[in-house]
Amino acid sequence: xxxxxxxxxxxxxxxxxxxxxxxARSLFADMGYERATIRAVAKAAGVDPALxxxxxxxxxxxxxxxxxxxxxxxxxxxxxQVGGPDPGGAQAAVEEVxxxxxxxxxxxxxxxSQSRLAMLRSMLTHPEAAVxxxxxxxxxxxxxxxxxxxxxxxxxxxxxxLVLLGVTVGHQLLELDELRDVPEEEIARLLRPSxxxxxxxxxx
Amino acid sequence: xxxxxxxxxxxxxxxxxxxxxxxARSLFADMGYERATIRAVAKAAGVDPALxxxxxxxxxxxxxxxxxxxxxxxxxxxxxQVGGPDPGGAQAAVEEVxxxxxxxxxxxxxxxSQSRLAMLRSMLTHPEAAVxxxxxxxxxxxxxxxxxxxxxxxxxxxxxxLVLLGVTVGHQLLELDELRDVPEEEIARLLRPSxxxxxxxxxx
DNA sequence: TCGTTGACTCAACGAGCGTAGAGTGAAAGT
DNA sequence: ACTTTCACTCTACGCTCGTTGAGTCAACGA
Numbered sequence: 001x002x003x004x005x006x007x008x009x010x011x012x013x014x015x016x017x018x019x020x021x022x023x024a025r026s027l028f029a030d031m032g033y034e035r036a037t038i039r040a041v042a043k044a045a046g047v048d049p050a051l052x053x054x055x056x057x058x059x060x061x062x063x064x065x066x067x068x069x070x071x072x073x074x075x076x077x078x079x080x081q082v083g084g085p086d087p088g089g090a091q092a093a094v095e096e097v098x099x100x101x102x103x104x105x106x107x108x109x110x111x112x113s114q115s116r117l118a119m120l121r122s123m124l125t126h127p128e129a130a131v132x133x134x135x136x137x138x139x140x141x142x143x144x145x146x147x148x149x150x151x152x153x154x155x156x157x158x159x160x161x162l163v164l165l166g167v168t169v170g171h172q173l174l175e176l177d178e179l180r181d182v183p184e185e186e187i188a189r190l191l192r193p194s195x196x197x198x199x200x201x202x203x204x
Numbered sequence: 205x206x207x208x209x210x211x212x213x214x215x216x217x218x219x220x221x222x223x224x225x226x227x228a229r230s231l232f233a234d235m236g237y238e239r240a241t242i243r244a245v246a247k248a249a250g251v252d253p254a255l256x257x258x259x260x261x262x263x264x265x266x267x268x269x270x271x272x273x274x275x276x277x278x279x280x281x282x283x284x285q286v287g288g289p290d291p292g293g294a295q296a297a298v299e300e301v302x303x304x305x306x307x308x309x310x311x312x313x314x315x316x317s318q319s320r321l322a323m324l325r326s327m328l329t330h331p332e333a334a335v336x337x338x339x340x341x342x343x344x345x346x347x348x349x350x351x352x353x354x355x356x357x358x359x360x361x362x363x364x365x366l367v368l369l370g371v372t373v374g375h376q377l378l379e380l381d382e383l384r385d386v387p388e389e390e391i392a393r394l395l396r397p398s399x400x401x402x403x404x405x406x407x408x
Numbered sequence: 409t410c411g412t413t414g415a416c417t418c419a420a421c422g423a424g425c426g427t428a429g430a431g432t433g434a435a436a437g438t
Numbered sequence: 439a440c441t442t443t444c445a446c447t448c449t450a451c452g453c454t455c456g457t458t459g460a461g462t463c464a465a466c467g468a
Contacts, residue, residue, distance in 0.1 A: 001317035008466095014417075031329070038455080039454085046418080047206050050457080059455095083427080091214060122329065134378060138380075152288075152394075155382055159395065163370055163398070166367055169369065176342075178362035179359070193401035197400070212436095241426085254429095254446080254448080255446055257426080257447080411466105411467095416464105417461080418462095419458105419459095421457105422456100422458105425451090425454080425455090430448085431447080431448075432446085433446095436443070
């Protein structure tokens with residue numbers, strides 16, 4: 001019935017591992033670390049639970065592999081470095097960091113955002129996920145803080161990052177009715193002045 | 205060694221139940237629903253696990269009792285109703301709602317905020333906690349939306365509420381270094397213009 | 409062609425969990 | 439004083455979990 005086209009061994013292994021990782025990401029993102037069982041991941045991947053262990057060692061390692069950020073497959077990345085405070089074009093740089101922050105909102109439920117959702121879903125209840133979350137948020141705070149000229153740049157950057165965290169949690173994880181079916185541009189439009197106010201560079 | 209002053213039965217029962225509830229709140233707030241075991245709660249309360257079941261029926265019911273909001277023991281409450289949009293003093297009403305929102309920040313880790321933390325900790329991974337969280341957030345959104353004159357009042361109110369959720373999560377649950385030891389007034393001061401911007405009533 | 413590798417399954421273990429029922433002993437009611 | 443109530447403990451069941459080791463069979467290298 002199912003036509004398995006007899007793939008070479010290495011390829012078959014790669015695909016199975018990817019299928020397990022996808023299933024793991026999906027389940028971790030939906031139910032969190034504790035409720036997503038190895039058995040459920042295996043069933044979703046059409047595989048024996050023991051195989052998951054054999055490939056990934058432990059549930060914890062599977063989680064880390066499922067959550068780790070893939071280094072930008074296809075999109076622009078890395079080059080976005082702004083290069084320190086720029087007293088001349090500070091105004092423009094601040095605008096840009098606001099836009100970049102707002103850009104982290106969508107991710108449209110794409111492949112690599114699944115791993116982000118998996119991390120966010122478990123960050124409050126699973127210690128290792130909390131470590132990952134603190135690291136990821138810390139990096140974003142660093143990036144934002146670099147662009148802010150104010151004295152309390154890190155605090156402001158943290159608050160800006162947490163604003164977006166709160167909206168993402170309410171939207172993607174709690175799925176509040178108030179945000180359902182609201183286009184991301186609308187959310188970004190309403191959030192923009194709010195984030196600008198947090199930069200301390202707001203030209204009133 | 206321990207002097208038990210032979211209390212009457214009813215009093216003894218009340219205190220034991222309260223001790224269990226306190227232990228449950230603390231553990232739920234610290235580790236979330238799944239990792240906080242009945243056995244650990246019982247041990248923390250100095251009691252047999254079976255007693256917890258006998259008093260509360262099930263872990264789920266214990267959680268609901270631990271999380272349910274106590275009707276304001278000592279503080280002013282309820283009377284804060286603003287009473288619908290007020291076209292005349294809209295400006296003042298908006299200011300007040302911003303202050304009220306900022307007032308939800310502190311809670312200083314007091315007794316009743318433990319139950320709130322317990323709910324927040326589990327809201328992403330425990331379905332029943334998610335229901336409670338959606339209800340609590342929905343109520344706050346309603347209250348805020350009533351005061352906002354804008355057409356998209358509910359959406360704006362939701363975003364304002366989520367801003368504070370994000371900050372609370374980062375501060376109380378993830379315990380980000382950037383917010384540690386920052387006095388709440390400082391956070392409120394930085395957040396105030398940001399929330400005002402979300403009201404749509406911002407007088408630039 | 410034959411031995412070896414390696415992807416994958418089967419069956420089971422030990423531990424920890426929520427939960428149940430019978431039991432105990434001191435306080436309360438009469 | 440005798441019975442009843444009730445706060446509380448002991449022991450254990452059944453389930454699910456992560457994890458393990460032996461086994462199977464097709465793809466591979468010589």
